[in-house]
Amino acid sequence: MSRPVSRVLTLLELLQAGGVRTVAELADRLGVGERTVRRYVDHLVDLDVPVESVRGRYGGYRLAPGHRMPPLMLTDDEALAVLLGLVAGRRTGITAAAGTAGETAAAKVRRVLPERLRHRLDAVLDSLTFTTAPAESAAPEAAVLLPVADAVRHHRPVAFRYTGGRGGGGGGGGGGERTVYPYGLVAHAGRWYVTGRDLSAGAERTFRLDRVRGARVLPGTFEPPPGPGPAERVLTALATAPYRHAVTVRVQGTAEEIRTRLPASVAIVAAEAGGGAPAGADRAGDEVWCRVEMRAERLDWVPGVLASLDRPFVVERPDELRGLVADLAGRLLDAARQAPPGD
Known part of the structure; x- marks a missing residue:
């Protein structure tokens, strides 16, 4: 590569670092005169690289946004x-x-x-080795993500067509045309979500972006409501999605302790007023009890999760769960009584 071409590319790299660079600074970094710097800038402009001249005492050159991305110089x-x-x-x-x-x-x-x-x-x-299997691809299209992000940033309504799913894994209300006041974008467990007020349904909803098509920003503005942030809204929507079974359990322990095993996307954990101990439950000192609510399509995995809490608990609903907990306890007791093979 000839020295002039190399210096022009070095000039581009310096400008891509951001800010305004004076002619004297650029001349010193490139090891050329100031007139040569101006000639190199003209070369970049001829290549459609958007270099701006800044006047004033601290003037010089800077790189401005252009209609296309210029060659990118990386260390x-x-x-x-x-x-x-x-x-x-x-x-x-x-x-x-x-x-x-x-x-x-x-x-x-x-x-x-x-x-x-x-x-x-x-x-x-x-x-490099990963400890987890590759996640299922559910990233949104750029034609969806960019307008939705623009609507979130500028508090503008957005319209789109929603397809498939039980309301996007968090209460989207099924498919069809939607007009939404978007509160925020959330990336969770390999998926992108937008949460906001669905004007079509008159309620807050959460939508999976990979199921959104034809997103377009609409005129007008709105004021986001106070309260939980977008991430908390999405996790709450996931935890309360309309699955087949609604589970309510009282667990002895603080909300912080329980949430280490039951994240917000799985369960809603709330400390009960006055300790919240269920009738007939053992009271150990000043231990508090929390109300835990979950939604599940199947109940077979819930007893194991409750056992992993290693805390006293009482099942409030559904009655079917009590039988499954008793079955698990019986199998564990039988396994504990079994002698190892060969004894």
């Missing part, structure tokens, strides 16, 4: 961070957008890496 650490971020994003399902955008972006960056850096990256990827 070794930045290139590795971008590629590893894409790998991790695909693994969790967050960046696995429609088509192969994540893969093609990674391929483009990797293609222009110096050989020594490419070998360093290959060494990391070849030696």
Whole structure:
């Protein structure tokens, strides 16, 4: 690469670091005169790179947003961070957008890496092992994510078509056309959600973005309500989704202790006034009791979760759950009484 071309690319890298760079500073960094700096800037402008001239005492040059992305200059650490971020994003399902955008972006960056850096990256990827299986891909399309994010940021209503599911895993109210005041975007367990007030239903709803089509921002504005943030609203919606069984249990212990085993996306945990001990339950000192509410399509996994709490509990509903808890207790007792094979 000729020295002038190399310096023009170095100039672009300096401008991409952000802020206004004076001509004197750029001349010093490039090892050329100020007139040469201005000529290099003209070269970038000829290539449609949006370089702006800033006048005044602290004036100079800066990079402005353009109609297309200019060549991107990255340091070794930045290139590795971008590629590893894409790998991790695909693994969790967050960046696995429609088509192969994540893969093609990674391929483009990797293609222009110096050989020594490419070998360093290959060494990391070849030696890296994940402890969890790849998440199911449920990332939204850019044509959905970008307008919804814009509506959230500027408090604008958004309209879209919603397809499939039981209301998006959190009370979306089924499919069809929707007009929503969006409160926020939330990424949770490999999926993207938008939560807000559904004007079509007159209630707050949570929608999975991978089931949204044709999103468009509408005129007007709204004022987000006070109260829980978007993440808490989404987790509450997931925990209260209309599944087949509604489970209510009283558990002895503080809400903080119980939430370490039952996260907000699984259960709603609330401390009971006055200790909340159920009738007939043992009172151990000043121990408090909490009310735990869950929704489940099947009950077979609930007894094991309750046993893992390692806290006294009382089942309030459904009656069927009491029998399943007794069955699990019987199987555990039988297993404890069994002698090891060969004794």
